[in-house]
Amino acid sequence: MYTEKVMEHFRNPRNMGEIPDADGVGTVGNPVCGDLMTIYIKVRANRLEDIKFKTFGCGAAIATSSMITELAKGKTLEEAMKITRGDVADSLGGLPPIKMHCSNLAADGLHAAIQDYLKKKEAKK
Amino acid sequence: MMRRVYMDHAAGKPVDHRIIEAMTPYFSQQYGNPSSLHSWGNEARKVIEDARAKIAALIGARRIEEIFFTSGGTESNNLAIKGVAYRNKDRGNHIVTTTIEHMSVMNTCKSLMKEEFNVTYIPVDKYGVVDIQSLEKALTEKTILVSVMYANGEIGTIQPIKEIGEIVHRKGALLHVDAVAAAGQVPINVDNENIDLMSISSNDMYGPRGIGALYAKTGTRIQPIILGGGQERGLRSGTENVASIVGIGKAAEIAEAEMKTEGERLSGLRDKMIKGLLDRIPSSFLNGHPTQRLPNNANVRFSYIEGESLILSLDMMGIACSSGSACTSKTLEPSHVLLAIGLKHEEAHGSLLFTLGKQNNEADVDYVVNALPDIVKRLRVISPLTPKELLS
Numbered sequence: 001m002y003t004e005k006v007m008e009h010f011r012n013p014r015n016m017g018e019i020p021d022a023d024g025v026g027t028v029g030n031p032v033c034g035d036l037m038t039i040y041i042k043v044r045a046n047r048l049e050d051i052k053f054k055t056f057g058c059g060a061a062i063a064t065s066s067m068i069t070e071l072a073k074g075k076t077l078e079e080a081m082k083i084t085r086g087d088v089a090d091s092l093g094g095l096p097p098i099k100m101h102c103s104n105l106a107a108d109g110l111h112a113a114i115q116d117y118l119k120k121k122e123a124k125k
Numbered sequence: 126m127m128r129r130v131y132m133d134h135a136a137g138k139p140v141d142h143r144i145i146e147a148m149t150p151y152f153s154q155q156y157g158n159p160s161s162l163h164s165w166g167n168e169a170r171k172v173i174e175d176a177r178a179k180i181a182a183l184i185g186a187r188r189i190e191e192i193f194f195t196s197g198g199t200e201s202n203n204l205a206i207k208g209v210a211y212r213n214k215d216r217g218n219h220i221v222t223t224t225i226e227h228m229s230v231m232n233t234c235k236s237l238m239k240e241e242f243n244v245t246y247i248p249v250d251k252y253g254v255v256d257i258q259s260l261e262k263a264l265t266e267k268t269i270l271v272s273v274m275y276a277n278g279e280i281g282t283i284q285p286i287k288e289i290g291e292i293v294h295r296k297g298a299l300l301h302v303d304a305v306a307a308a309g310q311v312p313i314n315v316d317n318e319n320i321d322l323m324s325i326s327s328n329d330m331y332g333p334r335g336i337g338a339l340y341a342k343t344g345t346r347i348q349p350i351i352l353g354g355g356q357e358r359g360l361r362s363g364t365e366n367v368a369s370i371v372g373i374g375k376a377a378e379i380a381e382a383e384m385k386t387e388g389e390r391l392s393g394l395r396d397k398m399i400k401g402l403l404d405r406i407p408s409s410f411l412n413g414h415p416t417q418r419l420p421n422n423a424n425v426r427f428s429y430i431e432g433e434s435l436i437l438s439l440d441m442m443g444i445a446c447s448s449g450s451a452c453t454s455k456t457l458e459p460s461h462v463l464l465a466i467g468l469k470h471e472e473a474h475g476s477l478l479f480t481l482g483k484q485n486n487e488a489d490v491d492y493v494v495n496a497l498p499d500i501v502k503r504l505r506v507i508s509p510l511t512p513k514e515l516l517s
Contacts, residue, residue, distance in 0.1 A: 002437075010437060016507055031471035031510060034431050034459070038509045054509035056471075058433035062507060 003093035006063040013062055015069035017052045024120065026112025028105045035061045035102060039068070039109040043117055048072050048080055053109070060095055060103035064088050068106035077114055083107055129443040130489045134421060134482035135278045135306065136447055140372070141331040141483075147375040148333065151368035159365050160356065169367050176374025180338050183377040184304075184323065185314035188343060193357045194370050197337035198305035199229040201324035202272075204339055204361065205301045206233045208347035209270045209322065210242055213299075217267035221298075223247045223255050224465040225277050230303055231461070234272070243267075252414040253282035253466050255289065264296040271300050275313060275323075278306030279449065279462045279478060280413030281422030290319020299345065305329055305337075309380030310388060310419055321345055327369065331483065332376030336369035391420040391481050394490050398423045398479060401494035406501050407515060412449075412463065412476055424449075426468070426476040429511040430504040435477055438500040444493055449476035471510075 002010075019040035029035040035057035042050035051073050053065040067088050072080045085107045089095045095104060151172070157165025159173055177189045186192060195201045210220060222234050224246045234244045245263040248256050255273055264271070271293045276283040286302055293300045301322040304313060308323075309330035315323055323340040327333055341347055341360070353362030395418075402425050403409050412424040427435070432448030439446060449460035459473035468476075479493065505511040 007437070010434070011441070013507065027509070031474070032469075034433075034470070034474040036509060054507060056429065056508040056510045057431050059437045061431075062434060 001096050002059055002063070005091075005093040006059065006095070009063035009066040009092065010059045013053075013066040015050075015052045015066065015073070016054070018054060019050060019052050022052075022113075024113040024115075024117025026109045026114070026116055028109045028112055029057070029061075031056060033102060034058065035105060037061060037065050037105050037109045039065070039106070039113040041072075041110075041113045041117060043077065046076050046078075048075055048077070051110075051113075053106075058099070058103055060099040061105065063092055064095075064104050064106040065109070067091050068110050072110055077118075081111060081114060083110065127443045128492055129445075130485070130492055131445045132479040132481055132485060132489070132493065133445045133447055135478065135480040137334075138328055138331050138482055139484070140328075140333055141376065141379060143379060144332055144372050144375045148368045148372045151371050155367075157367075159367065160354070169365070172374075173365055173367060173370045176370045176377075179374040179377045179381075180325065180340075183313075183381045184308065184325070184340060185316050186340055187316060190358070191340055191343055193339045193341060193360050194365065194373070195337045195339055195361055196335055198227070198303070198324050198326035198329070199337075201305075201326075201337045201339040202227065202229040202301075202303055203233050204347070204350055205322040205324060205341070206230065206270065206272055207237065207350050208360075209299060209301065209345070210237055212346040212348035213269045214241075217265075217269040218242045219245070219265055219267040220270045220272065221245045221247060221260065221263050221268055222272040223249060223274070225249050225253055225280075225282075225462045226272065226274055227278070227303055227305065230272055230274070247273075249282075249465055251467050252417070253277055253280045253462070254414065254417070255284050257285070257288065257292070260289065261292055264293070264298060266297075268296060268298045271298050273300070273302060275302050275304040275307035276311065276419050277413070277462060278419075278422075278480075279460060280424050280466065281418035282414040283307065283311065283417045283419065286320065287318040294319055306419060309376065309384065310421065312384065315340055315342070322347075325373075327373035327376055330373070330376035330380045333369050333372040336366055336373045338373060387483065388420045391485075394481055394485060394487065395420060395423050397487070398481070398490045398494060399425065401490065402497060405494065405498045409501075412466065412468070421481040423479040423481070424476060425479075426463075426472055427501050428472070428475060429508045429515075430501060431474045432476060434504050435475075435500060438504065439477075439493075439496065442496045442500075444496060447478040447480075449473045449478065 463473035
């Protein structure tokens with residue numbers, strides 16, 4: 001039911017882990033629904049210098065988390081904010097229809113992490 | 126080549142070669158219609174009555190006329206519940222069932238609620254055993270039918286059916302038992318255990334799919350739900366599926382002969398499997414009853430991770446099983462059975478169901494018990510829910 005690309009990311013997730021001194025952290029989903037994802041970002045000169053994830057969830061949840069880190073790494077914050085759920089699914093060669101809504105949370109997680117970073121930056125001023 | 130271990134027998138079983146052999150002549154050699162008066166018809170009629178007798182013997186039915194062939198467990202459950210409800214409306218409009226029934230019982234009851242029937246769902250305890258006090262309280266003079274499964278195919282828990290039957294009969298209601306998961310695995314006697322109607326499926330006894338049976342005690346009033354030529358004494362129309370009926374008959378015969386030895390063998394493998402997994406994997410728990418459970422059922426949950434990723438990981442190792450996770454279902458809801466025994470949603474998501482079968486052996490159990498700890502560990506490393514101390 002999953003594409004080979006999804007399975008490849010599930011088997012070998014990229015950028016898995018935490019960033020202890022992250023500049024922004026975004027958590028989306030809910031263990032009740034079976035998917036919970038935390039994205040950690042490190043920002044330098046308005047770019048995503050580093051990005052990592054931790055995910056509780058199904059194969060699609062883990063693969064989309066891994067994929068978003070590849071798509072976002074090195075991008076400017078503005079570029080990263082423009083990455084959509086559809087971009088993540090497309091980069092994985094598609095997701096089963098039933099997974100498009102429940103498990104395709106990675107773009108939301110990234111955006112939440114960036115918003116967290118911007119909020120903290122604002123607070124420091 | 127990678128070892129392949131199939132432990133998803135609740136989802137589907139291979140058909141026993143002895144059963145295929147028994148069925149084979151009835152496709153192209155003995156193809157008569159049992160309703161025909163000529164010798165072709167007579168032969169077909171004889172073999173379906175023979176199959177009926179084998180099922181009656183397996184479940185302790187007094188008369189072979191009490192066995193009716195259907196298309197499977199789902200149809201048997203629909204026929205028993207709808208058929209009794211419609212035919213006994215004059216006696217009452219109340220049906221009692223439990224919170225852990227199969228969807229074919231759940232959804233049939235739900236559809237009756239849209240008509241003039243009321244349904245009460247009896248809760249179960251943390252092991253999945255029906256709460257007897259709640260059952261007693263739920264029964265009223267309007268109760269016509271109580272439907273309780275013999276054993277739950279997902280958590281394996283076996284119900285105290287005899288005791289339930291006594292209570293139901295004291296109140297003058299009928300007891301329907303969904304024995305799809307249990308029949309052929311554990312001894313059942315409909316007469317001793319106060320059962321008025323019972324559903325059986327063929328594939329669950331290593332017979333072909335698409336065939337099942339309903340036991341209905343003589344005198345039970347049932348309205349047919351499939352109308353036509355009046356086969357199965359008017360209760361289930363449609364030309365008899367002779368080959369498959371021979372198949373379910375043979376399945377019942379083999380199950381009766383081998384139940385004891387195979388049940389003991391499977392219980393041994395099951396317990397080795399459960400102990401092996403619980404010993405080797407921290408924060409793992411057994412779902413269902415520790416002793417009152419089906420011989421082939423090992424349902425274990427692992428905290429902080431999700432079932433579908435477990436299934437995908439096991440599949441890479443050639444291991445097949447099921448999960449209580451929403452992510453493996455069509456509805457995106459975790460198993461209603463796991464929620465009914467009091468598990469939180471996230472606990473239900475992390476449950477794995479292994480159902481053993483005839484071709485499984487000790488080496489299979491060892492293979493799974495050795496493979497799973499590393500898989501659980503890897504997914505726990507990825508999960509944000511895992512406590513740090515569990516990973517060190």
